[in-house]
Amino acid sequence: MKSPVLIAVSLALLTQSGWAAEIAAPRRAELFNLLKHDCGSCHGLSLKGGLGPALTPDALMGKPVDFLAATILYGRAGTPMPPWRPFLSDLEATWLAERIKEGVR
Amino acid sequence: MKSLFLGFLLMACYAPLSADENRGTGDLGIVVERANGSLQVIESSGNTLLGRIEGLGDLSHASAVFSRDERFAYLFGRDGGLTKVDILQRKVVARTIQSGNSIGGAISQDGTLVAVSNYQPGGVRIFNAATLAPVAEIPAEYGGGKPSKVVGLVDAPGNRFVFSLWDAGEIWVAEMNDPAKPVIHKYKGVGMQPYDALITPDGRYYIAGLYGEDGLALLDLWNLDKGPRRILGDYGKGQQKLPVYKMPHLEGWAVAGRQLFIPAVGRHQVLVVDTETWREVGRLDMHGQPVFVMSRPDGRQVWVNFAFPDNDTIQVIDTQSRKLIKTLQPGKGVLHMEFEPRGEEVWVSVRDIDRLQVYDTDSFERVAEWPAMKPSGIFLTSRAHRIGL
Numbered sequence: 001m002k003s004p005v006l007i008a009v010s011l012a013l014l015t016q017s018g019w020a021a022e023i024a025a026p027r028r029a030e031l032f033n034l035l036k037h038d039c040g041s042c043h044g045l046s047l048k049g050g051l052g053p054a055l056t057p058d059a060l061m062g063k064p065v066d067f068l069a070a071t072i073l074y075g076r077a078g079t080p081m082p083p084w085r086p087f088l089s090d091l092e093a094t095w096l097a098e099r100i101k102e103g104v105r
Numbered sequence: 106m107k108s109l110f111l112g113f114l115l116m117a118c119y120a121p122l123s124a125d126e127n128r129g130t131g132d133l134g135i136v137v138e139r140a141n142g143s144l145q146v147i148e149s150s151g152n153t154l155l156g157r158i159e160g161l162g163d164l165s166h167a168s169a170v171f172s173r174d175e176r177f178a179y180l181f182g183r184d185g186g187l188t189k190v191d192i193l194q195r196k197v198v199a200r201t202i203q204s205g206n207s208i209g210g211a212i213s214q215d216g217t218l219v220a221v222s223n224y225q226p227g228g229v230r231i232f233n234a235a236t237l238a239p240v241a242e243i244p245a246e247y248g249g250g251k252p253s254k255v256v257g258l259v260d261a262p263g264n265r266f267v268f269s270l271w272d273a274g275e276i277w278v279a280e281m282n283d284p285a286k287p288v289i290h291k292y293k294g295v296g297m298q299p300y301d302a303l304i305t306p307d308g309r310y311y312i313a314g315l316y317g318e319d320g321l322a323l324l325d326l327w328n329l330d331k332g333p334r335r336i337l338g339d340y341g342k343g344q345q346k347l348p349v350y351k352m353p354h355l356e357g358w359a360v361a362g363r364q365l366f367i368p369a370v371g372r373h374q375v376l377v378v379d380t381e382t383w384r385e386v387g388r389l390d391m392h393g394q395p396v397f398v399m400s401r402p403d404g405r406q407v408w409v410n411f412a413f414p415d416n417d418t419i420q421v422i423d424t425q426s427r428k429l430i431k432t433l434q435p436g437k438g439v440l441h442m443e444f445e446p447r448g449e450e451v452w453v454s455v456r457d458i459d460r461l462q463v464y465d466t467d468s469f470e471r472v473a474e475w476p477a478m479k480p481s482g483i484f485l486t487s488r489a490h491r492i493g494l
Contacts, residue, residue, distance in 0.1 A: 033457065036140070037139075037165075037438070037456060037457075037479070038350065038351070038413050040165050041165070041166065041351050041352075042351075042352070044163070044165055044166075044183050044206070045139060045140070045163055045164075045165030045166075045183060046163055046165075046183075046184070048163075048183075048184070048205075048206060049206055049224065049225060050165075050166065050183060050206065050208065050224060051208075051224070051254065051256075051271070051300070051352065075348060080298075080316060080349060080352070082348030082349055082350055083348055086414075087414060
């Protein structure tokens with residue numbers, strides 16, 4: 001079990017070093033489809049919220065990318081948010097968190 | 106295979122039904138194309154697509170009910186849009202953005218009222234089914250004014266609407282005899298986080314599934330004074346649940362004799378409940394987390410689809426032997442299944458490969474396939490005459 005701090009730091013490093021750009025285009029399309037449709041089944045297709053909270057840039061103001069990436073990977077205890085770790089790498093979770101932060105149309 | 110090819114060939118050159126052609130609507134239906142805010146009008150006698158209706162907004166998780174003449178459909182969109190479409194003329198006839206964020210709706214027993222359940226702000230709003238003019242509003246407040254998301258809204262005999270409050274853990278029954286002044290009966294403490302609900306085909310029992318704890322909440326609408334009770338409360342007690350990548354739906358009431366088939370939450374199982382005693386009488390291990398557990402209209406088979414990442418598969422249960430008899434792999438993103446009224450065929454939406462498929466429920470052969478843009482919910486007009494749909 002990695003410590004949350006370590007995860008946060010490594011995610012931050014990934015983001016800063018721009019590795020996210022190295023996700024191949026077909027996989028990015030898959031991730032985007034996942035975001036719209038699978039995340040969207042709770043958060044809404046346009047991520048304006050549903051049973052789960054809105055994931056718009058406004059709603060996520062003040063929540064850093066590494067926090068969001070960790071939530072994606074490990075879920076949130078006490079809520080229906082499941083861990084997506086079995087399906088996503090750290091890099092991919094960070095890439096998704098960045099897309100959400102900048103706003104998905 | 107030949108028929109598939111023929112299907113695509115026909116698709117390329119089909120002539121749309123002319124808007125004023127004399128025609129019944131009993132074999133028609135609509136399919137939600139969620140990404141584009143459009144509907145496909147389908148026809149189940151020849152299994153073809155008749156044409157598209159556009160301009161319905163955000164249709165993720167959209168559902169529909171029908172007017173009793175089966176000509177109009179009411180669409181409940183995620184963006185709070187309530188849209189009335191004319192299926193024959195294939196056009197939008199009325200549309201209102203009634204809230205910020207809605208989840209589903211129902212049409213009253215007498216067909217005059219449409220109710221919409223909302224996430225944001227919570228509560229239920231009631232509209233005139235002819236005009237979509239607002240008629241009444243039921244704020245779902247609890248614990249001193251906190252708003253609750255509303256789920257599992259259904260119609261019930263006696264011109265009532267029944268629904269559940271996700272945040273509050275309550276079930277409310279709204280009597281609509283005076284549409285502008287609904288009389289509300291509230292049942293508190295039914296369980297944590299009711300996520301969806303169903304009503305039995307006779308309109309007697311309302312059952313809400315619970316996400317936040319084990320079991321389901323059962324309300325006998327013939328004996329409201331007895332209040333809600335918990336059923337299957339000790340199912341899976343103390344066991345760690347699996348993560349749920351998509352909330353199950355309880356729309357399909359799957360009954361064979363006195364057996365009810367329902368999806369387990371956080372487990373890769375379908376539960377079988379005896380509807381006389383409301384006790385569990387069996388469980389079946391499945392391919393993944395069930396989402397829809399749908400009965401063929403004759404109750405002989407139950408078809409089950411699954412949550413991500415197992416959503417490329419459908420499994421079929423024989424209700425007599427309570428055994429799995431078939432596993433189908435239509436493709437990635439099987440979102441919904443809708444049986445034709447007498448059950449000989451079933452329509453399946455396969456989102457990720459942008460396809461609508463039709464299967465023979467006896468041979469399990471695929472008998473038709475059509476392109477559609479990210480299809481999700483499929484709704485045939487025969488729902489117009491079923492309680493709770």
